[in-house]
Amino acid sequence: MRLRDVHFSISRRAIFSGVDVDIGRGSVTAIMGPSGTGKTTLLRLITGQLLADRGLVEVEGRDVATMSRPEIYRMRRRMGMLFQNGALLTDLNVYENVAFPLREHTTLPERLLRHVVLTKLHAVGLRGAWHLMPAELSGGMARRVALARAIVMDPELLIYDEPFVGLDPISMGMILRLIRRLNDSLGLTSIVVSHDVREISAVADICYLVSGGGIVASGPPARLAHSEQEEVRQFMHGLPDGPVPFHYPSPDYESQLRQVPA
Amino acid sequence: MIASLARELLTSLRTALEALGAYTLFGLRLVAETPRALLRFGLVVQQIHNAGAHSLVIIMMSGLFVGMVLGLQGFDLLERFGSEESLGTAAALGLLKELGPVVTALLFAGRAGTALASELGLMRATDQLAAMEMMAVDPVRRVVMPRFLGGTLSMPLLAAIFSLIGLFGAQLVGVQLMGVDSGQFWSQMRGAVEFGDVMEGVLKSAVFGVACSLIAVFEGYHSVPTAEGVGRATTRTVVISSVVVLLLDYMLTAVML
Numbered sequence: 001m002r003l004r005d006v007h008f009s010i011s012r013r014a015i016f017s018g019v020d021v022d023i024g025r026g027s028v029t030a031i032m033g034p035s036g037t038g039k040t041t042l043l044r045l046i047t048g049q050l051l052a053d054r055g056l057v058e059v060e061g062r063d064v065a066t067m068s069r070p071e072i073y074r075m076r077r078r079m080g081m082l083f084q085n086g087a088l089l090t091d092l093n094v095y096e097n098v099a100f101p102l103r104e105h106t107t108l109p110e111r112l113l114r115h116v117v118l119t120k121l122h123a124v125g126l127r128g129a130w131h132l133m134p135a136e137l138s139g140g141m142a143r144r145v146a147l148a149r150a151i152v153m154d155p156e157l158l159i160y161d162e163p164f165v166g167l168d169p170i171s172m173g174m175i176l177r178l179i180r181r182l183n184d185s186l187g188l189t190s191i192v193v194s195h196d197v198r199e200i201s202a203v204a205d206i207c208y209l210v211s212g213g214g215i216v217a218s219g220p221p222a223r224l225a226h227s228e229q230e231e232v233r234q235f236m237h238g239l240p241d242g243p244v245p246f247h248y249p250s251p252d253y254e255s256q257l258r259q260v261p262a
Numbered sequence: 263m264i265a266s267l268a269r270e271l272l273t274s275l276r277t278a279l280e281a282l283g284a285y286t287l288f289g290l291r292l293v294a295e296t297p298r299a300l301l302r303f304g305l306v307v308q309q310i311h312n313a314g315a316h317s318l319v320i321i322m323m324s325g326l327f328v329g330m331v332l333g334l335q336g337f338d339l340l341e342r343f344g345s346e347e348s349l350g351t352a353a354a355l356g357l358l359k360e361l362g363p364v365v366t367a368l369l370f371a372g373r374a375g376t377a378l379a380s381e382l383g384l385m386r387a388t389d390q391l392a393a394m395e396m397m398a399v400d401p402v403r404r405v406v407m408p409r410f411l412g413g414t415l416s417m418p419l420l421a422a423i424f425s426l427i428g429l430f431g432a433q434l435v436g437v438q439l440m441g442v443d444s445g446q447f448w449s450q451m452r453g454a455v456e457f458g459d460v461m462e463g464v465l466k467s468a469v470f471g472v473a474c475s476l477i478a479v480f481e482g483y484h485s486v487p488t489a490e491g492v493g494r495a496t497t498r499t500v501v502i503s504s505v506v507v508l509l510l511d512y513m514l515t516a517v518m519l
Contacts, residue, residue, distance in 0.1 A: 047396060073398040087393035090385075101397045104404070149397075 001046065001157075001189075006055035008038075008045060015041050017213040019055070028183050028190045030200045030221070033210035034235065039193040040084075040161055042210065046191070047079060047159065048072040077105060080150030084162040086142035088134040088149070094121070095130040098149045105153065120148040124178060140171025147178060151186065158182065160192040164199055172199060179203050197236055201225065209235060211243075288480050291402065292410050299407035309412025313374040313475075317420060320373055321366060325424040328361055329353065329431025336432065337440045349442050350451035353432035358455065358463040362425035364511050367470035370417060371503030375478040378409050379499040382482025383492035391483075406483055410475045417471025418464055425463065462518050469510055474503045 001023040008016045015038040023029045031039050044050040045057050048064045057064045059075060067075065088097050098117045102108055108116070121127045124144040134142060143163060150158060160179065164172050180203045183190045194200045201207070201221035209217040209224065209232055217224055217232045225236050234242035250256070299306065332353050340346045382405065385391050391401040436442040478499045485495035 049392070049395065073400075076396055076398040079396070081393070081396040083389045083393055083396075085389060087389035089390055089393075090388070101399070104397070104399045146393075153397075 001060070002056070002058050003042075003045070004056040004058070006045065006052045006057060008041065008050065008052050010041075014213050016052075019210075019214055021208055021215065021218075023189065023191060024206075025189050026183075026187065027205040028179065028192065028203055030204035030207040031191060031193045031210060032195055032197065032200060032207055032235070035195065037210045037212070039195075039210055043081075043159055043161055043191065043193055047076060047081065077153060078155055079157045079159060080153065080155035081159040082143065082146050082150050082161065082163055084165055086134070086139075086146035088137075088142055088146055090134050092134075093130070094126065094132050094134075094137070094145050097134070097145060098152050100149065101153050116152065117148075120152045121145075123151070123182070124148045125174070138171070140167050140174065143167065143171070143175060144178070147175070147182075151182060154186070156189060158188045158190045160190065160194075162194055163192065164194060164196045172196075176203055197238070211235070284484075285476070285480060288483075289476055292407065292476065292479075295403055295407050296411065298403065299411055302408070305404075305408035306411045306415070309408045310416050311412075313370075313378065313409070313413045314416030314420060316377075317370060317373045317416070318423070320369055321420050321424050322427050324365060324369055325362075325427035326431040328365060328424075329357065329428030329433075330435045332356055332361070332428065333432035333435030333440070337436055337442065346436075346440070346442050347446035348450055348454075349432065349436040350447035350449075351454040353436070354429060354451045354455045355459060357425040357428040357432070358459055359466075360463075360511075360515075362421045362428065363463050363466035363470055364507060366421040366424045366467060367417065367474055367507040368504055370413070370420060370470075371474050371478070371500050371507065374413060374416070375474050375499045375503050376496045378413065378475070378478040379482035379485070379495045380492055382406070382409070382479060383485035383487075383495045386483070386485060387487040387489075387492060402483075406479050410479050413475030413478065414468075414471040417474065418467040421463065421467035421470075462514075465518075466511065466514050469514060470507050473506050473510060477503045477506065 003019055003021040006016050006019040007014070019042070021031075021042070031042055033039050041050065045052055046059065046064070048067060051065050062071075062075075064072070064075075088094075089100060092100065095117055098120055099113055102113050102116060106113075118127055118130070121130055124147050126141060126144055126148065129137070129141065129145075134145075137145065163175050163179070167175065176199055179190060179192060182188060192200055192204065201224075204221055206219065207217075207221050207224050208215050211231055217227060217229055224232055227233060227236070231243045233239065333349065336349050336352045336356075337346055340348055340352065382391075385401075385405065391405070394401045394404060433444075433447060437444045437447050481495040481499045481502070485491045
């Protein structure tokens with residue numbers, strides 16, 4: 001999978017201006033960067049939910065922009081995506097949520113379908129929770145159910161959008177281990193969008209740092225951690241001020257304080 | 263001053279035309295998807311239950327009270343002309359041709375329409391629709407169509423129940439309370455109400471069913487994915503549905519009279 005010179009803007013605001021990314025088969029690739037820099041947008045470009053204004057987004061040798069809707073759907077059948085909040089269907093229980101893609105795309109007999117669903121739930125440690133409704137799950141459990149649903153069609157590419165947001169350390173550890181374990185044992189390719197530097201550095205093979213409409217750095221996590229580049233240092237070490245300013249652009253402090261409200 | 267007013271008018275006109283265009287395109291898509299959606303009739307039945315069965319209590323109670331009021335007002339009016347035995351005919355024609363379809367549609371918009379719009383809006387706000395897209399499942403086909411068809415098919419059934427209960431209410435007041443002769447009440451009704459009158463009500467409720475369901479699923483599906491956006495979609499559903507139902511009622515009545 002590769003992106004070449006990708007430009008994308010929303011309402012005339014440039015999100016990307018010339019992004020290049022390569023994602024190798026079998027790797028865990030992290031897309032990192034400060035909030036609002038377009039990490040999720042990058043995922044949407046890869047999955048064909050958005051189309052680039054200019055440049056090439058290529059998945060398995062095919063340009064996503066030239067694909068028809070049925071072709072994009074066929075491509076997505078080979079992808080799994082874990083959304084930030086799990087995005088479980090709230091009117092279905094855990095079992096039916098995981099079974100949903102199978103029921104929609106296959107005609108598996110109920111016995112076999114049950115076997116597959118329980119196997120995937122077992123892989124994420126929630127076989128016993130098959131009967132619970134999404135409202136009865138904790139944030140970490142919901143994320144794991146969503147992960148079981150994402151792998152139920154045995155995808156080749158697994159995409160994680162901010163998988164650690166709002167999780168306690170135990171749940172975060174579980175998800176981290178699952179990312180690596182599933183990638184290696186199922187022979188997947190994984191893309192993880194996150195701004196949790198320490199966590200993602202532990203499982204990623206290669207990291208891309210997105211900022212200011214482009215890729216400011218890329219490479220193995222250890223190399224990025226020791227980078228002297230100012231933007232990279234600020235992000236990797238969580239420095240409050242730097243190329244990404246602490247203050248939103250503001251008028252002069254004193255004159256604003258003296259100003260009488262209308 | 264006049265120039266800015268004209269500009270505002272033009273902008274409003276353009277917005278209205280764009281909305282009408284979007285509604286038309288969405289409606290055409292739903293029509294095109296209908297045969298395929300009917301093949302998965304189980305999903306439609308589920309939505310008939312959600313939109314129809316869950317609206318039954320409010321429809322039946324409203325039908326009863328509307329019928330009772332019709333009985334009282336009708337008796338008062340007809341008594342002045344000495345023709346109170348025609349109460350059955352008046353109540354039946356009023357309910358079947360007008361009150362049944364219109365009041366049911368307004369209640370449907372308030373009960374089932376808002377539920378549909380908020381459900382779809384929340385599904386968008388919580389990424390459930392995006393998740394379906396990512397699972398290569400078309401949300402219009404899987405989520406919107408069953409709800410649209412469920413609402414459309416529920417409306418004539420609900421209107422029929424409303425009219426039946428309404429007739430019972432009118433009979434309760436007219437015959438049991440005001441002393442109209444029971445035989446006269448029913449026989450005059452049987453004699454005066456024709457098949458065409460019943461079909462007028464059925465046609466109206468079918469059209470209202472399509473309109474209310476289309477508005478609800480359109481507003482919900484296209485809502486802004488925030489709490490405020492979902493709230494706005496719900497409100498718009500009720501307001502637009504109510505106005506459209508009354509407008510369509512006038513147009514259909516004018517054509518069919």
